Amino acid sequence: MRMDERKKRILAAVIQDYIRTGEPVGSRTVARRYNLGVSPATIRNEMADLEELGLLEQPHTSAGRIPSDYGYRYFVDCLMAPEELTPEEQEYVRLRYNKKMMEIEQVLEETAKIISQMTSYTAIALAPNQNQGFLEQVEIVPIPLKSKALLVAITSTGMVEHKTFNVPQDVTSEDLKRISKFLNARLQGIAIEELCQEVLSDIYQELEGHREFFKGIIELLRQTILIDGYEKIYLDGTLNILSQPEFKDHESLKRILTFLEQDAALRRIFGTTSSKGLTIKIGQENKEECIDKCSVLTISYSVEGKLMGKVGLLGPTRMQYSRAVSVLQCVADSLSRVLQKIYC
Amino acid sequence: MRMDERKKRILAAVIQDYIRTGEPVGSRTVARRYNLGVSPATIRNEMADLEELGLLEQPHTSAGRIPSDYGYRYFVDCLMAPEELTPEEQEYVRLRYNKKMMEIEQVLEETAKIISQMTSYTAIALAPNQNQGFLEQVEIVPIPLKSKALLVAITSTGMVEHKTFNVPQDVTSEDLKRISKFLNARLQGIAIEELCQEVLSDIYQELEGHREFFKGIIELLRQTILIDGYEKIYLDGTLNILSQPEFKDHESLKRILTFLEQDAALRRIFGTTSSKGLTIKIGQENKEECIDKCSVLTISYSVEGKLMGKVGLLGPTRMQYSRAVSVLQCVADSLSRVLQKIYC
DNA sequence: GTTAGCACTCCTATAATTCGAGTGCTAACT
DNA sequence: AGTTAGCACTCGAATTATAGGAGTGCTAAC
Structure with a gap:
């Protein structure tokens, strides 16, 4: 059995009507409202065919037809009139x-x-999925009163994430500023996926003893962007x-x-x-x-x-x-x- | 009519039972489940009294009683046994x-x-309501590639808010840093409610021509904290x-x-x-x-x-x-x- | 003051009934 | 051969009827 023009028109009619009303659509309704020039009886026959094709379904014997998923699929792929917004x-x-x-x-x-x-x-x-992005800017904002700092990360996709962390006694505001500078110099443009300590190992020597702290920050950065900011x-x-x-x-x-x-x-x-x-x-x-x-x-x-x-x-x-x-x-x-x- | 001890116990019983089951509570149920030592008939009389007092209601004539808002109120104020968590x-x-x-x-x-x-x-x-708070820290993070910058504000209540804004051509990264410094020097500890240009008018002279821009930033800061961060x-x-x-x-x-x-x-x-x-x-x-x-x-x-x-x-x-x-x-x-x- | 007894109320659940939209089939028509 | 009118049939939804039961209020006795 093939989908001829009339079947298509009937299917479209049923689906449109069902979308509009939410009620199962009977042959009578189709004949009356969509003038296809044929009688309800003919439409009934066609609808039986469409059901056999799996495009329509009957909730129960004496009800009209409703579209099956497959029917909607056909409608969307082949029948739907593309509608422009006004x-x-x-x-x-x-x-x-x-x-x-x-x-x-x-x-x-x-x-x-x-x-x-x-x-x-x-x-x-x-x-946007951050994995494919780059780090645009990183900043560490010290909060000296509470011996904390705020890590702010801006990705190339424009997402901004931030996270607070503790700053040990022996790390000064100056240290933070330096680390911030390092990070920016080295991380700008780095793919976020590749963000890990290894990339930055050569910075360590410049950090005189703050290695662990620095590692912590990188880890925090990872988390901030990849977890908090993930899609x-x-x-x-x-x-x-x-x-x-x-x-x-x-x-x-x-x-x-x-x-x-x-x-x-x-x-x-x-x-x-x-x-x-x-x-x-x-x-x-x-x-x-x-x-x-x-x-x-x-x-x-x-x-x-x-x-x-x-x-x-x-x-x-x-x-x-x-x-x-x-x-x-x-x-x-x-x-x-x-x-x-x-x-x- | 007064609330004697027995009335209280019956009211508590009805409310507890109703809270538990969600069904109207009958005299029989109260008599059976909460042994008050009296018969259903007595309880019926008392329940009629409680209804007259406005503490109980009847959904319909032949149903049990349910508590009225006022009944719950009495229960909460006077009858409820304070329950500790385990x-x-x-x-x-x-x-x-x-x-x-x-x-x-x-x-x-x-x-x-x-x-x-x-x-x-x-x-x-x-x-926390920010109005009562202070500004803890303000930072401007330049995003040079896009001639934008990120305003980051941290309040004394620990809320962090941020907002991006455009940076005009003639404002350099250095300028931003200076402004940021000014802001921190002047705003730390200022009540957020008082945040307005006037407070800072004496800064203007130091800004050589960036007055409008600076005003804009203050306004942005206001918005960021008072609107975005409002409760x-x-x-x-x-x-x-x-x-x-x-x-x-x-x-x-x-x-x-x-x-x-x-x-x-x-x-x-x-x-x-x-x-x-x-x-x-x-x-x-x-x-x-x-x-x-x-x-x-x-x-x-x-x-x-x-x-x-x-x-x-x-x-x-x-x-x-x-x-x-x-x-x-x-x-x-x-x-x-x-x-x-x-x-x- | 309390309680047993009883008639009465009224909701809920279940069953019975009706109604109508819609179908499928058949036979006649074009 | 395709189309259509006619008709019996199906089945769900809505309506009505029925029974059941929980609970009450009242009365009279304890």
Whole structure:
């Protein structure tokens, strides 16, 4: 059995209607609302075929049809009409990004907000993976009153991380300044992945006895950037889940909200695709059971052609895909442009 | 009608039972489970009295009694047996705080986690109000490659905030260093509330033409500390709400979760009591409608006798008050001690 | 003042009933 | 051969009926 033109139109009609209403779609409805010029009976036959093809499903014998994951997949791949945002909406996105933002953290936060507000799904933004970055600047700020100091690290991706540490009695403010200088001289431009004591062993001789302390600082730096700063996640619109009728039962709600609290899980669903551009994962295509009734869309953002990170959204499989895609594309576009500016 | 001893015992029994089971408590149950030496009929009479006093309520005619807000209030004020944590639990709390934490942010995050895990309610920790604090250290870290710089501010309460800003062409790295030095020399120990250009006007002459830039930095500093760093909120166990049977209906769940997303609202319910020590607000005593089925417990933490901030929890009015109180007291105690150490 | 007894109330759970949307099949039609 | 009208059938959702039980308030006796 092949997908002829009429089957496609019927499938599209069913899916669109189901996305709109959330109710199983019957042959009658399709015939009435989408004038395909054929009777309900014919549509019934076609729908039976589409079910056999695995594109539609019946919740129970005497109900209409709903799309299967596979049906959504076909729809997204072959049938979906790409929908551009209206000029007003595009302008709106640009406007949102126009406000003064100096830091990538802030930009990503705003990005998540924009996506969730424009789609009313849950937005996820992933900060650039630091491993591929470089150290831009390191600074040690002494806090003499408390014999502590603050290690501040700025990476080439613009993430700023900081951490406090104790300073032993015998290390002076001057020492700290010197170490800070060393670090900057030697670490600027070093790939973060390669950050380890060995690289810097030749500095040791200049440090007259503060070797252990210095080692400690390098270790702290590693941790600060690689652990604290590792692909930070910005979520927004988590509670949009509450408005989705498919998740009104307590159980699935709990599952999804709990899922969204696990950073590791979020990185997993985002990270598996290292590809550029747009990715759509529908229902069970996400390997996570908790969200097998959800779809996850991802789009990468980049600066100067270099892939930086990803943003995306999570919503029910019954999602307005074309809307979601166009919002993501528009946002990713603006986002890339804004980051470009921030990075000079 | 007065509260005699027997009425008290019956009220306590009803409340305890209701807290435990969540079901309306009947006279029979009280008679059986709490041996007061009287028959159900007597208890029935007493319960009718307690209802008339406004301490108990009947969901419907043929159900048992449940406590009213006022009933809980009486229980909390007069009847509740103060319950100490077991030595093991006290040890556990101490253990949790033993892990190496250098920053107050981390400590508060951990605090919220401990509270929510030990009570299975939602924990809230409020960072110290910066207004009362001093600036401990200010630093400007130049990022020459991007002609930007990072302003880092450390307050006496140990909060670290940072913000990136643009550096005009004619301002050199040296200038930044000088400004940084000025700031530290002049601002250390200045009350954050008083932070404004005027205080520093006498610096201007030393800055040879960078006045506007300098003004900008001061303004940025204000914002960074007063806005970004204003009573930061640390939440944990938000999803514990999902396990409370009283909030299993979609509507109230939505209301509460939405409420918990509003920082301003959280500050409101915490802030209204400027008192030291423990505060308990039951049901409608919280002036927020969204949480009129919830109780909020607050306890202040302090360092060297000086009130710093507050931590607390939010749960259903049907809450294990004595448990919650003892956890909060134990945690606030340890928290104060840990902060003491951090502040040297 | 306390208690046993009893009629009464009202919620909850379960079962029975109805209703209607939607299907699949068949036979007739183009 | 594909399309369509007609019709019996299915099955869930909503509605109503029914039974059960926990708990009360009242009364009268202790």
